[in-house]
Amino acid sequence: MATRRTVLQAGLAAGAALGTGAWRSAAAEGRTPAGTAGSVPAALREPGSLPYPKLAAGTDTIPQVEHIVVLMMENHSYDNHLGMLNRAGADGFTLGSDGKPTQTNPYPDGKIQHAFRMPTTCQLSGKPSQTWDNAHIQLADGNNGFVKSGSGPVAMGYWEQADLPFYYSMASTFPIADQYHCSVLGQTFPNRRYLISATSMGMINDGVPDPLQYPAGGTIFDKLSKAGVSFADYFSLTDYLLPTGTMELYPRLLIRYPGELHDTDDFFSAAKAGTLPGFCLVEPSYSKNSEENPQNIAYGEQFAAQVIDAVMQGPAWESTLLVWTFDEHGGYYDHVVPPAAIAPDDIPPNGTPVYTGFKQYGFRVPCAIISPWARPDYVSHNVSDHTSICALVEAKWNLPAMTYRDANASNMLDMLDLTSPAFKTPPQLARPLIETDPSATACNANGPGTIPPAGSVT
Numbered sequence: 445m446a447t448r449r450t451v452l453q454a455g456l457a458a459g460a461a462l463g464t465g466a467w468r469s470a471a472a473e474g475r476t477p478a479g480t481a482g483s484v485p486a487a488l489r490e491p492g493s494l495p496y497p498k499l500a501a502g503t504d505t506i507p508q509v510e511h512i513v514v515l516m517m518e519n520h521s522y523d524n525h526l527g528m529l530n531r532a533g534a535d536g537f538t539l540g541s542d543g544k545p546t547q548t549n550p551y552p553d554g555k556i557q558h559a560f561r562m563p564t565t566c567q568l569s570g571k572p573s574q575t576w577d578n579a580h581i582q583l584a585d586g587n588n589g590f591v592k593s594g595s596g597p598v599a600m601g602y603w604e605q606a607d608l609p610f611y612y613s614m615a616s617t618f619p620i621a622d623q624y625h626c627s628v629l630g631q632t633f634p635n636r637r638y639l640i641s642a643t644s645m646g647m648i649n650d651g652v653p654d655p656l657q658y659p660a661g662g663t664i665f666d667k668l669s670k671a672g673v674s675f676a677d678y679f680s681l682t683d684y685l686l687p688t689g690t691m692e693l694y695p696r697l698l699i700r701y702p703g704e705l706h707d708t709d710d711f712f713s714a715a716k717a718g719t720l721p722g723f724c725l726v727e728p729s730y731s732k733n734s735e736e737n738p739q740n741i742a743y744g745e746q747f748a749a750q751v752i753d754a755v756m757q758g759p760a761w762e763s764t765l766l767v768w769t770f771d772e773h774g775g776y777y778d779h780v781v782p783p784a785a786i787a788p789d790d791i792p793p794n795g796t797p798v799y800t801g802f803k804q805y806g807f808r809v810p811c812a813i814i815s816p817w818a819r820p821d822y823v824s825h826n827v828s829d830h831t832s833i834c835a836l837v838e839a840k841w842n843l844p845a846m847t848y849r850d851a852n853a854s855n856m857l858d859m860l861d862l863t864s865p866a867f868k869t870p871p872q873l874a875r876p877l878i879e880t881d882p883s884a885t886a887c888n889a890n891g892p893g894t895i896p897p898a899g900s901v902t
Contacts, residue, residue, distance in 0.1 A: 488786065489851035491661050495839045502671035503842040508817055508862050510763035511720045512840065514833060515751050516639065516690075516727075517744055518632060518734040519574065519774025522622065522808035523547070527559075527779075528604040529615055533823040535622045535780065537602075547779050549591040549600055551901075557591045559777065560900040562601040563893025565877065565884055567737035572599045572775025576648040579629040579775075579806065580799050587781055587807075595775040597896040602776075603741065606877075610749045611810075613874035614768070618812050618867070619822040619859040625782055626772040626806035627829045627849070629799070635771045635806065636690045639725075639830040640664050642850035643788035644802070648795050655695040660789070661846035663694060664723070664834055665701055671841050674721035676704050678711035680729035688730050711754070718759035723837055726751050737774070740888055742878040749876045752814055756870035765815040765860075767833055773807040780808050783827055788847035805829050813856065816865035828854040 494501055527537040527545065537545035537559065545559040572595030581593040590599035605612040627638035633651070634644035641659040668675045679689035689705055691697040698705070708727065714720045728734040728747050735744030748768065755766050782805040793801055805827070813819075831847075835855035838845060845851030877884045887893065 488848060489845060491789075491847050491851055492844045493851060494842055494844055495835075495855070496842050499842050501842055501844060502673075504840065505842055506840045506862065508763065508865075509765045509815070509840060510722065511760055511765070512723045512837060513720065513751075513755060513764060513766040514639070514723075514725050515748060515766060515768050516636070516725070517748060517768075517770045518728070518730070518736040519772060519776075520735060520741075520770050520809065521773035521776040521778040522624075522780070522810055523559075523778045524602050524773070524776035525608065525611060525770075525810050526615055526620070527602050529612060529620075531616055531620070531823065533622075533825075534620060535825075537779070545602070547600070547777070549588055549777060551597075552592050556902045557597045557600050557896060558900045558902065559600045559602060560897050562603055562607070563895065563897060564740075564887035564890075565603065565607055565742040566740045566887035566892040568598050568892055568895060569738035571596055571737065574631055574772055574775040576630040576793070576795060579773075580797075582775070582777075582807075583629060583782065587777070587779060590775075590777045593775070597901070599775055599777045600900075601895060608741070608745055608877065609874040609880070610745050610876040614752065614814065615810070615812055617871050617873065618814050618818045619820070619824060621811040621813075621824040621826070621828055621856070621859065622808070623780070623825050623827045624769065624809060624811035624832070625827070625829045626770070626809050627785075627831060628772070628802065629782065629804060629806045630772065632771050633693055635830060637693050638788075638849070639771075639833060640690055641694070642831040642834050642845070642847040642853075643791065646791045646794040648793045651794075653693050653695060658694055658696050659846065663697065663846070664837055664843075665691070665697060665704070667838070667843040667846070668723055668841070669701070671843060673723060673841055675701075676706050676711075676721045676724040677727065678706050678708050678724060679727040680732075681707045683729055683731045689727055690725055711751070715754035715758040715760070720758075720760060720764070722841075735770075738892070740885065742876065742884045746876040746878045749873075749879075752873075755814065761870060762816050762865065762868060765813065765817065767811070767813060767836075767856075769811040769830075769833075770809040771830075773809055778807045782807055785829070786848050786852055788831075788849035813859045815860070816867045816870075817860045817862055818867055819859055819861045820866040822859060824856070824859050826854040826856075826858060828856060832856050 733743040733747040831850040834850040
């Protein structure tokens with residue numbers, strides 16, 4: 445059975461309020477905020493408009509930050525990874541008197557599946573599921589369709605601090621966003637398209653990208669290139685013969701910017717030398733350490749730790765901002781119902797039924813800002829999604845918006861304090877599980893354990 449990565453291979457073979465003083469929020473501008481339902485209101489910012497109209501395009505409004513790094517892992521919801529974080533103000537699981545989550549989901553026959561800690565750090569093969577149709581089943585009746593969907597009971601599994609010590613240490617130290625959603629109720633490809641173009645151009649699942657398709661508003665790489673800002677997509681050469689980078693989701697990008705695709709090893713070399721570009725994506729190995737099932741998530745945590753360590757220990761740490769997040773929920777449960785969103789354009793979903801189209805966010809995924817300029821002791825409650833990363837990049841270099849979605853997205857500047865670097869000296873974070881507990885790899889041979897565990901169904 446072809447995986448989405450092999451399918452892609454086959455297809456290709458075929459603020460400034462704290463900076464310059466220019467930034468004002470959507471509320472201050474009198475615009476309707478992100479999350480507005482229905483058709484696009486006239487008050488919204490238009491595609492092609494600048495964040496700061498009084499400044500020239502390409503103006504650097506946040507000189508404190510010279511490098512923006514995006515580390516996007518795969519397929520885990522906020523509750524699945526951070527539901528047990530118990531950070532003050534963060535919207536995670538509701539815990540009962542026994543210290544366990546009270547969240548549940550019904551079976552078709554009326555039985556109840558309780559949230560449960562996963563037996564190991566290994567995952568089932570083929571489940572859970574986050575396809576367009578399954579994600580909308582999961583959304584039904586206030587997120588009560590997870591177990592009824594193709595995910596089955598494993599959707600209610602979660603990991604906690606003992607399983608993900610580095611992630612929990614990082615998410616307890618740096619600011620996190622507890623209302624950060626993936627952009628689409630669907631899979632990786634459409635969500636990663638939103639990351640680089642603020643639209644999926646109708647894509648809803650992990651199909652073969654049309655080599656001729658290209659967004660009318662361009663991609664974030666086009667905007668950076670026109671402004672003279674350096675960028676790169678660091679991918680793993682070890683997966684397949686062809687690169688496995690997000691840029692491939694628009695094959696024409698490979699023709700426009702062939703020199704901006706680099707092996708992941710080049711990222712570590714550039715971070716060590718302090719020569720990272722202005723903007724870059726760092727891709728995990730999608731066959732080994734991206735955290736997609738059936739991978740052992742301990743390898744993904746280790747890779748993320750290596751990337752974050754490289755940034756924090758590099759000579760350019762004082763001028764770097766790293767965004768850590770996940771492309772989509774992977775079919776794992778989250779208790780927050782995704783709010784309405786602004787459709788990026790007039791392109792409908794490529795499939796039926798269309799449900800609410802692209803006028804709704806996907807489920808929540810983890811998100812943190814790692815930077816010396818990160819705001820300490822802060823949890824952002826602003827509704828945001830992958831186009832908020834676009835909005836952040838656009839805000840820094842005053843770049844024109846690509847679609848309605850990024851034009852009106854939260855730009856995440858609330859997670860920064862650009863007046864003083866609170867983390868000028870990088871904090872000491874807990875080490876990833878795989879570096880401290882050799883038994884974390886035992887499930888590679890023994891399997892993920894009994895799912896659902898005994899006693900978790902009533």
